[in-house]
Amino acid sequence: MEKVFLHTAMTQANADPCFETGHICPIQHVVDLLDNKWSILVLRELFKGQRRTGQLLDALPGCSTKTLTLRLRQLETHGIINRDVYPEIPPRVEYSLTARGREIQPVLIAMHKLGSDWLEQESCECSLLTGEGPN
Numbered sequence: 001m002e003k004v005f006l007h008t009a010m011t012q013a014n015a016d017p018c019f020e021t022g023h024i025c026p027i028q029h030v031v032d033l034l035d036n037k038w039s040i041l042v043l044r045e046l047f048k049g050q051r052r053t054g055q056l057l058d059a060l061p062g063c064s065t066k067t068l069t070l071r072l073r074q075l076e077t078h079g080i081i082n083r084d085v086y087p088e089i090p091p092r093v094e095y096s097l098t099a100r101g102r103e104i105q106p107v108l109i110a111m112h113k114l115g116s117d118w119l120e121q122e123s124c125e126c127s128l129l130t131g132e133g134p135n
Helices: 002-013 026-034 037-046 053-059 065-077 105-119
Strands: 081-086 092-097
Touching (some): 037 053, 037 065, 037 105, 053 092, 065 081
Antiparallel strands (some): 081 092
């Protein structure tokens, strides 16, 4: 019985804060922000520079206007992208990365490298790697 008590005391002393009430796991936080493939692919496109909705839709075959709008709103809400509306007729809206959004670049570069390694194929010329796009 004493061993059980010692084990319980050690477990509590070395408890992982990720399991404590109110604590948010950092990995889960980033996963929740990026949400799905469309959010990640939108970010990939925005590393090339400012984009309008039509340009993003052209670059993301299979993504509906509704889905793209939802993803853009979500990324804007979290401070990852900027939405600039120009008072023209028709209105022009452009999206770009914020400083916070640019912090995601090393993660996307790592994903690109891992995907290229796993696919065992010639790597594409991604703007994340070539240095093209915003600084």
